[in-house]
Amino acid sequence: MMIAVTKRTIPVIPLRGLVVFPYMMLHFDVGRQISLKALEEAMNSDQQVLLLAQKDPKQEEPSPEDLYQYGTVAKIKQMLKLPSETSRILVEGLSRAKVIGYVSVDPYFLVEVEEYKEKGGNLDDPELEALIRNVVSAFEEYARLTSRIPPDAILSVTTIQNPGQLADVIAANVIVKLEDKQLLLEQVDLKERLTKLYELILREKEIIEIERKITIKVKKQIDKMQKEYYLREQLKAIQSELGEKDSLFSEAQEYREQVQKLGLSNENLQKVYKEIDRLEKLPPNSPEIGVIRTYLEWIIDLPWNVKSEEKIDINVVKNVLDEDHYGLTKVKERILEYIAVRKLKNNLKGPILCLVGPPGVGKTSIAKSIARALNRNYVRISLGGLRDEAEIRGHRKTYVGAMPGRIIYALRQAKTKNPLILLDEIDKMSQDFRGDPASALLEVLDSEQNYAFRDHYVEIPFDLSEVMFIATANTLETIPRPLLDRLEVIEITGYTEEEKVEIAKRYLFPKQIEQNGLKKSQIRYDEAVIRDIISFYTRESGVRNLEREIARLCRRVAKEILEENKKMVRITTRNLEKYLGVRKYRRDELIEEDRIGIVTGLAWTPFGGETLSVEALVMPGSGKLELTGQLGDVMKESAKAAVSIIRARAKELGIDENFYKEYDIHIHVPEGAIPKDGPSAGVTMATAMVSALSKKPVRHDVAMTGEITLSGRVLPIGGVKEKILAAKRVGIKNVILPYENKKDVDELEDYVKKDMNFVFVKAIDEVFKIAIKE
Numbered sequence: 001m002m003i004a005v006t007k008r009t010i011p012v013i014p015l016r017g018l019v020v021f022p023y024m025m026l027h028f029d030v031g032r033q034i035s036l037k038a039l040e041e042a043m044n045s046d047q048q049v050l051l052l053a054q055k056d057p058k059q060e061e062p063s064p065e066d067l068y069q070y071g072t073v074a075k076i077k078q079m080l081k082l083p084s085e086t087s088r089i090l091v092e093g094l095s096r097a098k099v100i101g102y103v104s105v106d107p108y109f110l111v112e113v114e115e116y117k118e119k120g121g122n123l124d125d126p127e128l129e130a131l132i133r134n135v136v137s138a139f140e141e142y143a144r145l146t147s148r149i150p151p152d153a154i155l156s157v158t159t160i161q162n163p164g165q166l167a168d169v170i171a172a173n174v175i176v177k178l179e180d181k182q183l184l185l186e187q188v189d190l191k192e193r194l195t196k197l198y199e200l201i202l203r204e205k206e207i208i209e210i211e212r213k214i215t216i217k218v219k220k221q222i223d224k225m226q227k228e229y230y231l232r233e234q235l236k237a238i239q240s241e242l243g244e245k246d247s248l249f250s251e252a253q254e255y256r257e258q259v260q261k262l263g264l265s266n267e268n269l270q271k272v273y274k275e276i277d278r279l280e281k282l283p284p285n286s287p288e289i290g291v292i293r294t295y296l297e298w299i300i301d302l303p304w305n306v307k308s309e310e311k312i313d314i315n316v317v318k319n320v321l322d323e324d325h326y327g328l329t330k331v332k333e334r335i336l337e338y339i340a341v342r343k344l345k346n347n348l349k350g351p352i353l354c355l356v357g358p359p360g361v362g363k364t365s366i367a368k369s370i371a372r373a374l375n376r377n378y379v380r381i382s383l384g385g386l387r388d389e390a391e392i393r394g395h396r397k398t399y400v401g402a403m404p405g406r407i408i409y410a411l412r413q414a415k416t417k418n419p420l421i422l423l424d425e426i427d428k429m430s431q432d433f434r435g436d437p438a439s440a441l442l443e444v445l446d447s448e449q450n451y452a453f454r455d456h457y458v459e460i461p462f463d464l465s466e467v468m469f470i471a472t473a474n475t476l477e478t479i480p481r482p483l484l485d486r487l488e489v490i491e492i493t494g495y496t497e498e499e500k501v502e503i504a505k506r507y508l509f510p511k512q513i514e515q516n517g518l519k520k521s522q523i524r525y526d527e528a529v530i531r532d533i534i535s536f537y538t539r540e541s542g543v544r545n546l547e548r549e550i551a552r553l554c555r556r557v558a559k560e561i562l563e564e565n566k567k568m569v570r571i572t573t574r575n576l577e578k579y580l581g582v583r584k585y586r587r588d589e590l591i592e593e594d595r596i597g598i599v600t601g602l603a604w605t606p607f608g609g610e611t612l613s614v615e616a617l618v619m620p621g622s623g624k625l626e627l628t629g630q631l632g633d634v635m636k637e638s639a640k641a642a643v644s645i646i647r648a649r650a651k652e653l654g655i656d657e658n659f660y661k662e663y664d665i666h667i668h669v670p671e672g673a674i675p676k677d678g679p680s681a682g683v684t685m686a687t688a689m690v691s692a693l694s695k696k697p698v699r700h701d702v703a704m705t706g707e708i709t710l711s712g713r714v715l716p717i718g719g720v721k722e723k724i725l726a727a728k729r730v731g732i733k734n735v736i737l738p739y740e741n742k743k744d745v746d747e748l749e750d751y752v753k754k755d756m757n758f759v760f761v762k763a764i765d766e767v768f769k770i771a772i773k774e
């Protein structure tokens with residue numbers, strides 16, 4: 001093959017995203033100044049330009065380094081000036097050329113090139129012949145695989161005699177990638193060009209084949225879906241012809257539509273779809289249908305992606321809490337701090353708020369207020385008596401009658417994924433062979449794990465990380481340690497009588513008047529009436545029963561107004577019994593006089609503080625110690641310790657030193673509503689015994705509490721505030737307490753300590769001195 005090499009200078013048009021081969025005819029628009037100037041120059045001479053591709057098609061103002069070295073000399077066959085300063089040109093590629101130097105770069109590129117003109121090949125060369133055949137047959141195969149090449153192009157290729165032209169025409173039609181085209185353009189040697197071309201065609205062919213396989217696969221899938229759809233539609237039509245409208249089939253279809261709207265992740269969606277597919281295939285009377293239906297209803301009812309918009313404004317929270325609750329200043333402050341911290345940290349990680357206190361002090365209603373203030377939906381889960389782990393996490397679907405656990409129930413009830421869930425009575429969960437609900441609960445509360453909470457029944461993980469949990473408890477003592485560690489405890493102690501009066505006046509009465517359909521003007525009462533209800537109808541730390549009694553009062557008044565056509569009913573301390581029945585309690589159970597062997601102790605129960613009169617009776621006998629009433633084992637131990645303590649001091653106390661052999665001692669603790677146990681009755685029992693043995697009376701205006709050791713030391717006890725409030729309630733002003741509880745008393749609010757007289761003791765002997773009269 002002959003190649004004539006000539007040197008010449010020629011203006012350049014840089015091309016973007018385009019490689020032009022010799023023998024190619026095409027048109028394109030020229031808009032850049034640098035190209036228009038080159039064009040102008042060419043038009044003024046021999047109408048030839050060098051078309052040089054840019055390495056980066058995005059480059060707006062290329063410099064010489066941005067252009068390839070090899071290009072095509074082309075003849076401008078036509079030029080059309082378009083508006084907006086562009087020209088459309090028709091060019092024909094003539095020959096390859098290599099840039100060997102830039103003559104000038106402004107206002108257009110003028111370059112010196114070596115131009116390679118081809119003069120036909122020697123077809124007698126068998127190697128060349130073989131190369132050509134390969135390329136042509138590869139091209140034909142390629143053309144058969146794709147519709148990309150127009151039939152006349154295929155035809156024209158077969159008529160080309162010149163091997164160089166043949167290679168260039170095929171390259172222009174087949175090769176897709178710009179870099180590959182450029183590579184072929186740079187092959188001045190014909191055999192090398194054909195070899196390279198053959199290689200590239202084979203690659204293109206391979207790509208086309210892969211493309212085709214993918215298309216076929218996708219098409220098959222679509223076909224299958226269409227077929228299924230078509231069959232389903234047909235089945236529907238048949239079923240409706242037969243009058244079977246509520247077929248499983250359309251039911252499944254409906255489920256599919258509903259489930260799709262839930263916003264589940266693809267993986268989870270597929271799991272649910274599997275169940276639906278199963279449903280569809282079951283025979284119409286299979287018992288499993290009900291099971292799957294229930295399951296799907298559960299999935300559809302859960303708020304996977306529904307949220308209420310949370311608003312955290314500390315002032316709003318403060319106002320709402322104040323609006324709904326009287327007093328509780330410290331509690332409210334702690335809650336506001338807690339919420340402020342959560343807001344600053346911008347997440348719910350960290351401890352769970354736990355409100356601890358006796359019943360009816362407003363734990364539940366505070367939690368409701370918090371939910372209202374934060375614009376979260378409120379739901380309550382009662383944990384009292386819960387012993388089975390499955391109550392929290394649900395049963396696996398495979399169990400007969402399986403159901404989700406309480407957490408999932410609560411979420412369905414809440415209808416949002418970010419509610420406030422109240423975990424009520426967290427202290428009342430127990431543990432047995434069915435597992436440990438507390439540890440299941442721990443997982444629920446753990447922010448590291450709870451974004452993917454797995455209920456055994458639901459199976460698909462549910463995100464609990466946006467739930468705000470608040471717990472309540474009556475006492476901390478029975479909460480398992482690991483759970484307790486996760487809680488931020490806020491104690492709510494009982495109310496004094498004064499506070500109860502205020503709560504009744506401001507909250508309970510107005511609320512009950514409204515709830516019972518009364519108007520304010522239809523009922524009259526004064527503070528004395530409220531005090532009487534508190535003293536004679538309730539005995540509690542909170543205001544639960546007080547509210548109940550007020551509700552009852554309002555109901556009766558409403559009835560009277562209707563039945564007797566009255567305008568208004570006036571309640572007085574005198575007619576109160578008419579509405580609430582006979583008094584349930586006396587004002588106080590204060591022992592009115594000093595008695596032998598009877599001592600007022602102070603006890604703590606989960607329902608608040610209580611007074612209890614411990615009685616000791618001594619009679620001739622053989623040294624038996626008898627205990628009656630409601631006594632736990634700890635109390636019995638304390639009683640035995642008391643006997644030993646007294647034996648060691650009998651002489652000083654003026655007691656017969658052989659009392660433990662010659663007398664029987666009987667101790668009785670009257671039964672209260674709640675069983676009592678605990679070591680804090682030690683001092684009380686010891687004092688009662690000493691009084692009974694020495695026949696000296698006990699001061700009736702003193703109450704006491706404290707644990708004792710065999711050596712006679714008095715140890716600290718818990719529930720100080722509740723106990724003091726209990727003494728106050730019955731009108732006792734002198735309270736004996738262990739010395740180590742002094743710091744607790746110091747911290748108490750003033751209203752608790754007002755008018756009270758405290759004596760702090762280190763040893764039992766001091767108690768005897770104060771309480772027992774000479």
Ligand SMILES: Nc1ncnc2c1ncn2[C@@H]1O[C@H](COP(=O)(O)OP(=O)(O)OP(=O)(O)O)[C@@H](O)[C@H]1O
Pocket residue numbers: 324325326327328357358359360361362363364365366472503507508542543544547
């Ligand atoms: N400080 C208060 N101000 C106004 N109302 C109060 C106050 N404390 C309690 N109440 C009212 O007393 C009633 C009983 O309170 P609530 O049910 O919240 O008690 P609780 O401590 O949650 O008891 P439990 O532990 O038994 O559930 C509610 O109607 C509540 O609104």
